[in-house]
Amino acid sequence: MVANAGGPVMSMYFLATRTPMQVFLGTAAWFFAIVNLAKVPFLAGLGLFTPQVLLTDLLLAPLVVAGGLTGLRLAKRMPQRLFDRIVIVLTVLGAVTLLF
Template sequence: MPDLGVLGWAALAVAALVIGMSKTALPGAGTVAVALFAAVLPAKQSTGTILLLLILADVFAVVAYRRHADFRALLRLAPAVIVGMLAGIAFLAVSDDHLVRIVIAGILLLVIAITLLRRHMRRVVEGEGSHRVAAGVYGTLGGFTTMVANAAGPVMSMYFLAARFSVKEFLGTAAWFFAIVNVAKVPFLVGLGMITPTGLLIDAVLAPLVIVSALAGRWVASRIDQTVFERLVIALTVAGAIYLLVA
């Protein structure tokens, strides 16, 4: 078991709680977990370690919203997402830990900018042509960000909102999207040496926290001020990204 210190384990515990709730109640909050993992663990190892916890939380999200997914939207996204993931694999194969750490920080800042832009977005995806263009742009960016940093949440949320999904369609489509993509990433990250025995031990310790927070997520979501929470998530993610840049 790695000696991460009290603060290190506390940060990972908070990240595990965030992962569960981000999947079942508060989409987009997962960027905080990405920042915390990358701050405590080596950058590449953090990507592999957090992935297995995300998959665990995906199970609860799919079970909760399994009947509400728009599979046509998922098929439309698939080609671009594959291209983005392949680009991410190529980047990880030739990059060292320091560069990956910087890129994770940059991606976090990018997704925060996208999140803020989403709030002010007025245009929506309309017509088959626009759907294809939007699927190409967001799918490619989402594939790359999820492969390199597990940080595609805000990117894909913007696409799903622009597609004018209902709340249940949004949650169901996002649940299936991330479940499929995250499972597909496992063999590549194993091959790149990013899923390690040490990471598996850390996951075993943190898994109960993910399960508890995933089960409690919807209850908590109905009792927390969404605006305050979103602002807190943005502030913490920016702080985490800046820390990764200067550390």
């Protein structure tokens, strides 16, 4: 269940290989979508999908869509260099958070 902890490592790999922003975002999104879908049976088996959790998910779903659309717009306008810098900062913050 800690597979998403690989995010900082994946980000640093993509930066090191100078992966273009669109490829970086698309690959990371697909990878973590597949990883999270693979977790669903285990989460269900643990009884973590309660009616309250599912209702909260339903209420927050429009925000996920809005965030995705906003991210697409930003990615189209953002220069690669700025994207790389933001990824570095967020990766360091994420890695430090994972340590604590």
